[in-house]
Amino acid sequence: MPTLSLSFAKAALPKSGTLVVLVGDDSALPASLSSPSLSRAITLKKFAGKSGSSVDVLGPEGIAADRVILIGAGAASDRDHVNLGGKIAAAFGSDATVTVLAQMGEAVLEPHQAAELAFGVRLRTYAFDKYKTKATRKDEDAAPKAQAVTFAVANAAATKKAFAELDAVADGVVLARDLVNEPANVLGPVEFAAEAQKLEALGVKVTILTEKEMKKLGMGALLGVAQGSVRPARLAIMEWMGGKSKEKPVAFIGKGVVFDTGGVSIKPAAGMEDMKGDMGGAAAVIGVIKALAGRKAKANVVGAIGLVENMVDGNAQRPGDIVISMSGQTIEVLNTDAEGRLVLADVLHHINKAYEPKLMVNLATLTGAIMVALGQSHAGLFSNDDALADGLAKAGTATGEKLWRMPMGSEYDKLIDSKNADMKNIGGRFGGAITAAQFLKRFVGETPWAHLDIAGTAMGSPSSDISSGWASGFGVRLLDRFVRDNHEG
Helix, strand or coil, rough: CCCCEEEEEEEECCCCCCEEEEEEEECCCCCCCCCHHHHHHHHHHHEEEEEEEEEEEECCCCCCCCCCEEEEEEEHCCCCCHHHHHHHHHHHHCCEEEEEEEEEEEEEEHHHHHHHHHHHHHHHHHCCCCCCCCHHCCHCCCCCCCCEEEEECCEEEEEEHHHHHHHHHHHHHHHHHHHHCCCCCCHHHHHHHHHHHHHHHHHEEEEEEEEHHHHHCHHHHHHHHHHHCCCCCCEEEEEEECCCCCCCCEEEHHHHHHEEECCCCCCCCCCCHHHHHCCHHHHHHHHHHHHHHHCCCCCCCEEEEEEEEEEECCCCCCCCCEECCCCCCCEEEEECCCCCHHHHHHHHHHHHHHCCEEEEEEEEECCCHHHHHHHCCEEEEEEECHHHHHHHHHHHHHCCCCEEECCCCHHHHHHHHHCCCCCEECCCCHHHHHHHHHHHHCCCCCCCCCEECCCCEEECCCCCCCCCCEEECHHHHHHHHHHHHCCCC
């Protein structure tokens, strides 16, 4: 993967390299792009600026660029500049020098629109290839070592300023993607906690709790999951306090199971390799804290991630074990593969007690059941607060990280009552995503709370205009937008 640099300059046609031109549904081209060969190509392809369509011409007559790509941008009312940027990146591929003309016909894009194009380009060009050796890169030998993309804009300074904040968000998305993609032999709980520690360079206060400290706090649910692994558990708490000094924080909590065998209730071998991504919720939380700190968000936000490995050995917890959570509530563990909720139970209670946040949102690759219900285009949204649920759903629509609210209620809650303890960690075959949410609700008290089940969207996610890899970084853009729209002073 070549090193990518993005820049902004005064609108002008390049003298070489690749030129990308946006065309709306009116099919208008800038007057400066008069070329017989370009006109012939448009006619032959019946190109009319429809979204997703393109025309690619090498060495067009009358234009100095070596290659001209026309990208259909569709109707103005439907235009999404972030996804359009992703389409642009897909079209120019590995070309070394690219100029993107940030205008439609003679109408130039606003600075924030051009910045969103660049944001989409950066997200689409992400690749996780750090473990590929030269022996497997034969098809990439011709690719450039560096790739320069210049956006030709009307106001370079304003566009650069608008992109700076989006670039910080992209840093958070990239971090989340990298963490989800990392193999579990490299990324254990201790190593993940070290990644959180790195955010101190951005002004984030980071506290790492060890097993000894968590045991002292009474986190029997979280530690019960971790006891089968030789790799010790960690709890990383990240504080970004960019808002008013006395304002209560927003809290984001992430499930960080760095690898999930299922424990004694072991998973089938087929597909178990994907369980390196069972920390997608924690990745999203560390990613959004990085994004907020990077763009100096004027908000108080706490991020907490419970980091464990769910393994099988002679010390692993057994089905039928009863653990005591930090809240004092007892849990009968009927299935050791329903472990993420045990981790989150203690972290939710601790953050609620220690920080008294105005609200809590947890993210977790929690259940396969949510994928059965919603597929992979939406994450499940569960909440005890309508206003919070509405704010999250709107942020999801705005960013394309879509949520769908699921039901909760006493009829589901009673399914996790246990005859041997206060509750059990599974509720039967039906409504599995809902009973998991009901379980978590027992650890949040009266605090406004939402649970996002991102099992289908954070790992093994379907390709999109801005994400072509296995890990999407789902949740970073969503939560950043939620904070921006609702909690920045």
